[in-house]
Amino acid sequence: MSIHANLTLKRADFELNCAFELPETGISALFGPSGCGKTTLLRCIAGLEKNCTGTLSVQGHVWQDNNHFIPAHQRQLGFVFQQPNLFAHFSALGNIRYAQKRAWPGNNNKTIEIDGLITLLGLEPLLERKPHTLSGGEQQRVAIARALAINPALLVMDEPLSALDYQRKQEILPYLQKLHKELAIPMLYVSHSRDEIAQLADTLLLMENGRIQAQGQLYELLTRLDLPLAHRSDATTVIRARRATPEPEYCLTRLDTEIGELLLPGLHSADGEFRVQIHARDVSLCLERPNHSSILNILSAQVDTLQPEPQGQILVRLKAGKTILLARISQKSAMMLNLSPGTRLYAQIKTAALVQ
Numbered sequence: 462m463s464i465h466a467n468l469t470l471k472r473a474d475f476e477l478n479c480a481f482e483l484p485e486t487g488i489s490a491l492f493g494p495s496g497c498g499k500t501t502l503l504r505c506i507a508g509l510e511k512n513c514t515g516t517l518s519v520q521g522h523v524w525q526d527n528n529h530f531i532p533a534h535q536r537q538l539g540f541v542f543q544q545p546n547l548f549a550h551f552s553a554l555g556n557i558r559y560a561q562k563r564a565w566p567g568n569n570n571k572t573i574e575i576d577g578l579i580t581l582l583g584l585e586p587l588l589e590r591k592p593h594t595l596s597g598g599e600q601q602r603v604a605i606a607r608a609l610a611i612n613p614a615l616l617v618m619d620e621p622l623s624a625l626d627y628q629r630k631q632e633i634l635p636y637l638q639k640l641h642k643e644l645a646i647p648m649l650y651v652s653h654s655r656d657e658i659a660q661l662a663d664t665l666l667l668m669e670n671g672r673i674q675a676q677g678q679l680y681e682l683l684t685r686l687d688l689p690l691a692h693r694s695d696a697t698t699v700i701r702a703r704r705a706t707p708e709p710e711y712c713l714t715r716l717d718t719e720i721g722e723l724l725l726p727g728l729h730s731a732d733g734e735f736r737v738q739i740h741a742r743d744v745s746l747c748l749e750r751p752n753h754s755s756i757l758n759i760l761s762a763q764v765d766t767l768q769p770e771p772q773g774q775i776l777v778r779l780k781a782g783k784t785i786l787l788a789r790i791s792q793k794s795a796m797m798l799n800l801s802p803g804t805r806l807y808a809q810i811k812t813a814a815l816v817q
């Protein structure tokens with residue numbers, strides 16, 4: 462772990478008390494209800510809250526402890542806000558160069574090359590344009606490049622997509638996925654969107670009422686029944702495919718996953734990690750393998766836990782090999798199938814229900 466934090470901040474009507482660790486690379490998502498303290502925690506990390514006490518070390522450098530408090534401008538941190546806040550009088554390239562002139566010295570292979578960054582974020586056609594001529598998503602891509610151009614030891618993003626409409630979000634997400642794959646920088650990403658987190662995060666920090674409620678691998682925390690995510694109406698399992706192979710004849714993609722082969726609509730190609738989401742409400746269960754079904758994705762699984770939910774529903778936590786899958790079915794169905802922990806069954810998921 463390269464980032465260690467144990468931070469406290471007391472306000473008249475709010476107390477932050479967060480202890481956590483972040484890995485050296487990858488995206489850690491900070492997720493929690495409105496007002497739980499996510500932005501306050503980021504401000505503490507950035508050194509913007511003078512009354513924040515405790516310890517924080519990033520990549521071996523102490524940013525604060527009982528005796529030291531490194532001021533904000535001396536913390537090797539890149540910050541991306543909800544609004545891009547670009548300098549209006551500079552071009553896109555001017556904004557990036559401005560940050561580059563103030564860049565921290567690199568250490569070994571961790572220096573970020575500006576040309577590579579421009580390519581990674583698809584900025585070549587935009588470089589000479591002024592911010593007011595760019596779309597919100599394009600401006601945000603420039604803002605991300607600017608934050609990375611200072612060669613940060615940690616990149617923090619506070620709901621970077623929240624000001625964008627659905628279409629612009631979909632345009633920018635692949636760039637964030639590329640950053641995630643290609644940059645060896647730890648990123649802390651705040652979002653209200655469970656969907657964004659499922660697409661981007663490796664690690665999850667769940668926050669509630671000023672505290673870190675749980676932290677761990679995204680895949681595990683999404684399916685833990687003692688945590689709130691599994692109980693939301695959009696509860697989901699994220700499945701990692703090792704490879705995605707297009708099948709043009711039916712406009713489908715065959716995914717080679719840890720739980721077997723899955724078919725996804727559309728044509729995708731990937732030789733490496735490729736994620737799909739399976740919503741609990743889209744998984745149906747049967748005791749015998751169906752032979753005459755339109756559903757193409759049929760997995761062998763075993764009931765791990767059953768948990769009754771409101772509205773006559775039941776959450777079924779399934780084990781498919783070593784992978785956990787959630788199914789939300791009616792209590793009546795669970796009773797008719799006589800489900801209990803250990804029951805062997807088949808989980809069915811329509812191809813159209815798989816979400817990339």
Ligand SMILES: Nc1ncnc2c1ncn2[C@@H]1O[C@H](COP(=O)(O)OP(=O)(O)OP(=O)(O)O)[C@@H](O)[C@H]1O
Pocket residue numbers: 472474475493494495496497498499500501502
């Ligand atoms: N400058 C401030 N002065 C006093 N209280 C504040 C200040 N900023 C935020 N708060 C309070 O601190 C608490 C945490 O707010 P914060 O903005 O960190 O939450 P959040 O999880 O980021 O919320 P959201 O998801 O809505 O952005 C809230 O109770 C909020 O009202």
